[in-house]
Amino acid sequence: MRRTAFFLSDGTGITAETLGNSLLTQFEGVQIERVTIPYVDNPDKAELAVARINTAAERDGAPPLVFDTIVKQDIRNKIMASRAVFFDVFDTFLKPLEQQLGISSSYTSGKCHSINEFSTYHRRIESVNFALDNDDGGRQQDYGKADIILIGVSRCGKTPTCLYMALQFGIRAANYPLTQEDLDRPGLPDILLRHRHKLYGLTIDPFQLASIRHERRNNSRYASLDQCEWEVDEVERRFREFGITSINTTHFSIEEIATRIMDDVGLVRGVA
Amino acid sequence: MRRTAFFLSDGTGITAETLGNSLLTQFEGVQIERVTIPYVDNPDKAELAVARINTAAERDGAPPLVFDTIVKQDIRNKIMASRAVFFDVFDTFLKPLEQQLGISSSYTSGKCHSINEFSTYHRRIESVNFALDNDDGGRQQDYGKADIILIGVSRCGKTPTCLYMALQFGIRAANYPLTQEDLDRPGLPDILLRHRHKLYGLTIDPFQLASIRHERRNNSRYASLDQCEWEVDEVERRFREFGITSINTTHFSIEEIATRIMDDVGLVRGVA
Numbered sequence: 058m059r060r061t062a063f064f065l066s067d068g069t070g071i072t073a074e075t076l077g078n079s080l081l082t083q084f085e086g087v088q089i090e091r092v093t094i095p096y097v098d099n100p101d102k103a104e105l106a107v108a109r110i111n112t113a114a115e116r117d118g119a120p121p122l123v124f125d126t127i128v129k130q131d132i133r134n135k136i137m138a139s140r141a142v143f144f145d146v147f148d149t150f151l152k153p154l155e156q157q158l159g160i161s162s163s164y165t166s167g168k169c170h171s172i173n174e175f176s177t178y179h180r181r182i183e184s185v186n187f188a189l190d191n192d193d194g195g196r197q198q199d200y201g202k203a204d205i206i207l208i209g210v211s212r213c214g215k216t217p218t219c220l221y222m223a224l225q226f227g228i229r230a231a232n233y234p235l236t237q238e239d240l241d242r243p244g245l246p247d248i249l250l251r252h253r254h255k256l257y258g259l260t261i262d263p264f265q266l267a268s269i270r271h272e273r274r275n276n277s278r279y280a281s282l283d284q285c286e287w288e289v290d291e292v293e294r295r296f297r298e299f300g301i302t303s304i305n306t307t308h309f310s311i312e313e314i315a316t317r318i319m320d321d322v323g324l325v326r327g328v329a
Numbered sequence: 330m331r332r333t334a335f336f337l338s339d340g341t342g343i344t345a346e347t348l349g350n351s352l353l354t355q356f357e358g359v360q361i362e363r364v365t366i367p368y369v370d371n372p373d374k375a376e377l378a379v380a381r382i383n384t385a386a387e388r389d390g391a392p393p394l395v396f397d398t399i400v401k402q403d404i405r406n407k408i409m410a411s412r413a414v415f416f417d418v419f420d421t422f423l424k425p426l427e428q429q430l431g432i433s434s435s436y437t438s439g440k441c442h443s444i445n446e447f448s449t450y451h452r453r454i455e456s457v458n459f460a461l462d463n464d465d466g467g468r469q470q471d472y473g474k475a476d477i478i479l480i481g482v483s484r485c486g487k488t489p490t491c492l493y494m495a496l497q498f499g500i501r502a503a504n505y506p507l508t509q510e511d512l513d514r515p516g517l518p519d520i521l522l523r524h525r526h527k528l529y530g531l532t533i534d535p536f537q538l539a540s541i542r543h544e545r546r547n548n549s550r551y552a553s554l555d556q557c558e559w560e561v562d563e564v565e566r567r568f569r570e571f572g573i574t575s576i577n578t579t580h581f582s583i584e585e586i587a588t589r590i591m592d593d594v595g596l597v598r599g600v601a
Contacts, residue, residue, distance in 0.1 A: 060430065069588040072351040079344040079398065080422050083434035095588050122429060126351065142429055144422050150352050157394060157414050158332065162355035178582055182541075185489045189464075217457045220492050224583065272455075310450060311496065316341040316367050 061090045061113035063141070065106060065125040067132060070095035076146060077124035089122075097127060103135035110139040128164045177227065184223035184230075191231035192216055200231055200252045204324060207232040208249060209259035210288045211279075212269045214306040214314060218259070221315045228324060240291040245299060257318055258296040258303030263289045265307050333362045333385035335413070337378060337397040339404060342367035348418060349396035361394075369399060375407035382411040400436045449499065456495035456502075463503035464488055472503055472524045476596060479504040480521060481531035482560045483551075484541045486578040486586060490531070493587045500596060509556075512563040517571060529590055530568040530575030535561045537579050 062081060064073040070093045081089055092113075094106050113121045123141040127133050137143065151162045190196050191203065193216065200206060205222075207215045211234045219230035239246055249256060263285040270280035278284055296303045302321055306314050318324075334353060336345040342365045353361055362385075366378050385393045395413040399405045409415065423434045462468050463475065465488065472478060477494075479487045483506045491502035511518055521528060535557040542552035550556055568575045574593055578586050590596075 058431075069584050071584055071588070072347050075344050075347040076418065076422075080419070080426055083400075083419075083423060083436065084426070084430055084432060085435055087430050087432065095592050120429075122426070128355075142425075144425070146348065147352070147355075149421055150348075150416050151355060153414075153416070154352055154356070154394070157392075158356055158359050159330075160356060160359065163357055164355065181583065182486070182489055183544075185492060189461075189488070192461075214454075216461070217454055217496065220457060221496055224489065224493055224496065269454075311453065312341050312343055316343070320367050 058119070059088050059090070059117050060119055061092065061117055061121040063106070063110055063113075063121055063123045063125075064091070064093040065097050065123060065127060065136060066093075066095055067098040067127045067129060068095065070126075073124045073126045073146060077122075077144070080124075080144075081122075097132060097136070098129070100132070100135060103132045106136060107139040110136075110141050114140040180227040181224060184227045185220065187229045188216075188219040188223040188231070192219065194233045197231075197233075197248045200248065200255070202229060203231040203252070203255055204229045205257055205318070205322065206230075206249070206252055206255045207257055207259055207318075208235055208245075208292075208301070209303075210235055210261070210266065210285075210292050212266060212273065213259045213261040214311070215259055217311050218306075218314050218318070221311050222319070225315070226319070226324075228319070235288075235292050235295075237288070240288060245295055250299075253299065253301075256299075256301050257322060258292070258301045259314070260289060260293055260296070260303055260305050262305070262307040330391070331360050331362070331389050332391055333364065333389055333393040335378070335382055335385075335393055335395045335397075336363070336365040337369050337395060337399060337408060338365075338367050339370040339399045339401060340367065342398075345396045345398045345418060349394075349416070352396075352416075353394075369404060369408070370401070372404070372407060375404045378408060379411040382408075382413050386412040452499040453496060456499045457492065459501045460488075460491040460495040460503070464491065466505045469503075469505070469520045472520065472527070474501060475503040475524070475527055476501045477529055477590070477594060478502070478521070478524055478527045479529055479531055479590075480507055480517075480564075480573070481575075482507055482533070482538065482557075482564050484538060484545065485531045485533040486583070487531055489583050490578075490586050490590070493583045494591070497587070498591070498596075500591070507560075507564050507567075509560070512560060517567055522571075525571065525573075528571075528573050529594060530564070530573045531586070532561060532565055532568070532575055532577050534577070534579040 062077055064070050064077045066073045074093050097103055097106050110121050121141045124144045126146050128147060155162055191199055207219060207230060209215055215232035219232050222228040222230045233249060263282060266285040267280055267282045274280055304314060304317055334349055336342050336349045338345045346365050369375055369378050382393050393413045396416045398418050400419060427434055463471055479491060479502060481487055487504035491504050494500040494502045505521060535554060538557040539552055539554045546552055576586060576589055
């Protein structure tokens with residue numbers, strides 16, 4: 058059986074999509090095609106969305122599942138005329154919230170991911186710049202300003218994790234790759250030991266590391282399993298030696314790695 | 330009146346937080362403190378969460394608002410004993426979804442942002458690497474592989490937008506800064522014209538641009554309002570001349586810029 062899910066919004070669609078995906082992943086074995094339609098904010102766009110929903114209904118022989126966060130009632134009415142089953146996020150939760158807070162909701166479109174606070178936006182951009190400037194061991198004189206410094210072997214996930222923490226939460230994350238040269242010496246580089254309380258380790262399964270490195274530099278010594286095993290061993294030994302908390306990234310998504318690290322060290326989400 | 334909202338999850342908390350924030354931004358004028366507690370996946374953590382909720386209830390003199398996506402019933406029962414008002418995301422929507430799909434949900438914790446598909450994860454990491462390699466006009470020989478190439482003056486938001494599209498949607502986005510040197514000449518650089526169908530313009534209010542540049546290089550010519558006005562004028566003229574679709578980033582968040590661009594050019598979200 059094939060089904061289609063639509064995530065509709067008069068804003069970015071991020072809320073409808075996040076919620077819908079989260080719910081749908083609870084159903085294994087059903088093939089569900091997912092379509093996000095953002096900025097459904099006028100009658101023309103609503104009619105286009107209805108046409109797409111009805112086409113999917115026809116093709117699937119079953120009503121599409123529609124998760125929507127559309128605020129304006131006239132737009133919603135148009136959408137509700139389509140041949141779908143509705144999971145209405147705002148209708149469900151706004152009324153009880155209004156009751157709790159004792160005020161009416163503003164029913165304003167696309168508030169969540171709009172630029173509500175310039176300072177917050179600014180903090181995120183600034184954190185992205187920080188992550189880029191302090192990526193891969195660059196500009197180490199800024200470590201004093203870092204919220205956290207990720208360390209680990211090359212290609213274990215440090216850069217995407219730093220960028221995700223910057224973009225999503227406005228956190229200043231630097232990263233330092235422990236290279237062959239670093240690992241040939243005992244201990245850790247001075248620059249890292251000076252900021253020891255900010256260090257957090259990333260490690261990875263050597264087989265997966267070798268596979269990732271092969272894509273970058275095929276058949277190099279850098280990508281060989283021997284080299285990967287040696288580097289991971291050396292790095293993990295140092296994490297133990299210096300009591301550095303670490304996470305094995307092998308089976309985690311970027312979101313999970315970032316969230317677990319922040320939870321571990323008590324980093325508060327600056328942006329939400 | 331002060332209220333506290335908790336976003337609770339046995340996973341990353343991203344779904345509860347996204348939904349809760351989206352709903353709460355509909356209420357202006359109420360000061361709501363927001364606390365995310367991820368990985369509430371055992372009885373001890375549940376009890377810690379209950380203690381934090383009850384402390385907030387005491388302090389606020391009103392029950393906290395709890396948005397939760399906890400799946401396991403024994404953990405939920407513990408949380409439900411706290412002095413809070415509950416907005417239960419899964420309870421609300423999973424039952425009707427089960428009915429629609431004709432199967433039971435798996436009730437598995439933290440499925441959404443876990444690493445369900447290695448290929449998807451891989452695509453995102455690879456797209457982040459692509460964005461970094463092709464940031465700021467670097468490595469232009471890869472433009473053939475780009476899904477989109479963002480162009481605009483320095484500091485108008487190109488880099489964060491590229492990284493967001495890569496991390497969130499697995500899209501390969503390059504960016505090229507149009508510098509004084511480029512703008513002193515007529516037209517656009519050859520390398521861009523060769524990929525004209527992939528170009529998308531970013532522009533920005535010159536005052537905001539000057540303010541952003543001042544933080545980077547205070548009192549430089551680069552940050553002067555005159556220079557910013559001239560560059561923005563020149564860039565916008567070229568967008569018109571070559572029929573390049575563009576967005577003014579001044580009042581938009583990174584999410585909005587990325588979503589609007591993707592919607593404009595019909596880029597399908599590769600990862601959701």
